[in-house]
Amino acid sequence: MDMIFAAMLDALSLTTFLSVVLGVMIGIVIGAVPGLNAPMAIAVAIPLTFTMTPLAAIGMLVGVMKGGGFGGAIGAILLNTPGEPHSAATTLDGYPLAKGGKPRRALQTALYSSVAGDSCSDLVLILLAPTLAVFALRAGPVELAAILVISLTLIASLSGRSLAKGIFAAALGAFLATVGVDPETAAPRFTFGQVELFDGLPLAAVAIGVLAVPEIILRLQEGRRYSADASRGLANSEGDDRLTFGEFLTLRRTVFRGAGIGTAIGALPGLGTTLAAFLSYAATKRFSAAPEKLGTGATEGIAATESANSAVSGANLIPLLTLGIPGNLTAALLVGAFLIHGVTPGPLIFQRDTSLVYGLFAAMIMANVMVLIIGSLGLRVFALIVKVPPFVIYPIVLLLCVVGIYVSQGGFFAVWVMLAFAVLGFFMLKLEISIVCFIIGLVLGPMIELSIRQSVILLSRNPAAILDHPFALILFAASPFVAWLLIRDRNRLSDG
Amino acid sequence: MSRSPEGPGGATSPGLATDLILGIVIVLFSLLLLFWIIPAQVNDAGAFGLPPSLAPRALAWLMAALGAMLIVGNLRHNGEVDPLAGKLSWQDVGHLALCILSVAFMLIVMRLAGDAIGRPYSGFWIAAPLGLIAFTLIHTRAPLWAYAFNALAAPAVIYAGFWWGLELPLP
Known part of the structure; x- marks a missing residue:
């Protein structure tokens, strides 16, 4: 208990506090820029954390994640341009409300709902994760391998149009994770005589390369068709359009429903924020007293989607901290950041790095409060971000990617790696090969290899010995069935 | 890239489906890995447990199988509109x-x-x-x-x- 309190005090240190504040601001600013989103903000921010302590670094990235969640709503509401797919649900009511002369009310609803949803899921994480980690510790390498296989199957089945392409992306990521020194024999693999590759591919360079740079390149291409938007930020507010606390309280059922849906979905790998946002919106429409108002600028609609998609972020850390499995792109990038700072996520983190975990929990709560404070105070300023012309933003973000990778890896080699992966990422984007699966495969690759190696040794190279591991057997057997079920239902939904 | 009268990303794509070409590229890439890059870049000699090339080989075979799946799947659906037509020009x-x-x-x-x-x-x-x-x-x-x-x-x-x-x- 003393350690938990000490960890919480650590999180309240000036360095961690300032890191979280900086993270929240970066998240809101980048999230608000049309075309950029929270995972990109995290990828760009990772190099900035290299000189920080692990807690300050992870605290900053958590701040970016939470700030980015709200930042995405700004572009969706004011410009009708969602930075991420899940923000598309917010545009349904957010944009009509803003257009109808109440942009401040729309933004405030999004901000308060986002913070409330996030806080609820953080509480669930804080209460559940330590207990689940105790159970996870009982799982051996065979069980862990089975959990990894079914998680990757879930993620691949739900990402993109083609299961084969989803699994290919994950396999390619896992393959590239084998670059470097073999964990068992220390034999170099795919190093091509480059000393820099002995530690493996620089994760931050690969992540920024496939994730951020191709997106910026696409935006640079779109710029040729760019025309100044007529948006006036908060300037078109008609009278006092503030949302009072009493008015927000009337939305409590919607917010809690959204938070519940978001938390449940976030705890399962692969399902993601978009599903949470649209499910919550559909549920709100089903239970609303005035369902006909949804879609015309109802605060209820904004509260439903923002509370649900924000709740996913906290719950996503449940599989990450208890099993070491990232459920989505943001969580995969956080795993990368953990690894860069010498911390391996998974059930053992609660024993080896107790102070970091509880410090992280405190930083998450702090980040929620900071999003609320900074978001409320800077609403007018953040609303102006959407008016900054893209010909100023995208070139600077591209330079930041280059500079960030240079300083984080201390040389040009990683920047060239980033450029190479930018080409790969561009083709992956164009050919609809899931970048999410690729990054998750890359991050999980070493873990998969280790658990499979350990499983093979444990099973004494006798496949029949798996019968001694019924839980793993069930999961292995269920994987293809789950994939088939998900693909069938997805096809049916898209046909419908 | 799609084959079309207007170039590789034209609006119409009467030729090979993009995914079919992608499948071929994946299979070729996997074979390149299996028969050239992995043997040249991973040394299994002296390995006492499982060879270091086990995971890369397994993943390369998996990628080859997935590439083959893409080829077969798109050959079966020949004649349908290419969903990726015009995506890459x-x-x-x-x-x-x-x-x-x-x-x-x-x-x-x-x-x-x-x-x-x-x-x-x-x-x-x-x-x-x-x-x-x-x-x-x-x-x-x-x-x-x-x-x-x-x-x-x-x-x-x-x-x-x-x-x-x-x-x-x-x-």
């Missing part, structure tokens, strides 16, 4: 090459200038404004103030952030 590839070459040129100038002058940030101050002007030009025909801002104010802010804020040197 020669214009896109040209734009990608332009962007990558601009960044590469900026990096080379940064390195050469940095090495030649030998003072922190000298390469950055010469190459970054050039790079930013190039990126802005690629993006759109922006007003003059945008070029000035990107070439001067943006590097100054980045310099201040990294030099004083993070105390990290640039070339």
Whole structure:
């Protein structure tokens, strides 16, 4: 208990506090820029954390994640341009409300709902994760391998149009994770005589390369068709359009429903924020007293989607901290950041790095409060971000990617790696090969290899010995069935 | 890339489906890995447990199988509209090459200038404004103030952030 309190005090240190504040601001600013989103903000921010302590670094990235969640709503509401797919649900009511002369009310609803949803899921994480980690510790390498296989199957089945392409992306990521020194024999693999590759591919360079740079390149291409938007930020507010606390309280059922849906979905790998946002919106429409108002600028609609998609972020850390499995792109990038700072996520983190975990929990709560404070105070300023012309933003973000990778890896080699992966990422984007699966495969690759190696040794190279591991057997057997079920239902939904 | 009368990304795609070509590329890439790159780059000699090439080989076979699945799946659906038709054109590839070459040129100038002058940030101050002007030009025909801002104010802010804020040197 003393350690938990000490960890919480650590999180309240000036360095961690300032890191979280900086993270929240970066998240809101980048999230608000049309075309950029929270995972990109995290990828760009990772190099900035290299000189920080692990807690300050992870605290900053958590701040970016939470700030980015709200930042995405700004572009969706004011410009009708969602930075991420899940923000598309917010545009349904957010944009009509803003257009109808109440942009401040729309933004405030999004901000308060986002913070409330996030806080609820953080509480669930804080209460559940330590207990689940105790159970996870009982799982051996065979069980862990089975959990990894079914998680990757879930993620691949739900990402993109083609299961084969989803699994290919994950396999390619896992393959590239084998670059470097073999964990068992220390034999170099795919190093091509480059000393820099002995530690493996620089994760931050690969992540920024496939994730951020191709997106910026696409935006640079779109710029040729760019025309100044007529948006006036908060300037078109008609009278006092503030949302009072009493008015927000009337939305409590919607917010809690959204938070519940978001938390449940976030705890399962692969399902993601978009599903949470649209499910919550559909549920709100089903239970609303005035369902006909949804879609015309109802605060209820904004509260439903923002509370649900924000709740996913906290719950996503449940599989990450208890099993070491990232459920989505943001969580995969956080795993990368953990690894860069010498911390391996998974059930053992609660024993080896107790102070970091509880410090992280405190930083998450702090980040929620900071999003609320900074978001409320800077609403007018953040609303102006959407008016900054893209010909100023995208070139600077591209330079930041280059500079960030240079300083984080201390040389040009990683920047060239980033450029190479930018080409790969561009083709992956164009050919609809899931970048999410690729990054998750890359991050999980070493873990998969280790658990499979350990499983093979444990099973004494006798496949029949798996019968001694019924839980793993069930999961292995269920994987293809789950994939088939998900693909069938997805096809049916898209046909419908 | 799709084959069409208008080029590889035309609106109509009566030729091979993009995924079919992708499947062929994946299979060829996997075979290249299995029969050339893995044997050349991973040394199994002296391995006492499982060979170091086990995981890469398994993953390369998996990728080959998935590529084959894509080929077979798209051969069976021959005649249907290619869902990726028009997604990737020669214009896109040209734009990608332009962007990558601009960044590469900026990096080379940064390195050469940095090495030649030998003072922190000298390469950055010469190459970054050039790079930013190039990126802005690629993006759109922006007003003059945008070029000035990107070439001067943006590097100054980045310099201040990294030099004083993070105390990290640039070339």
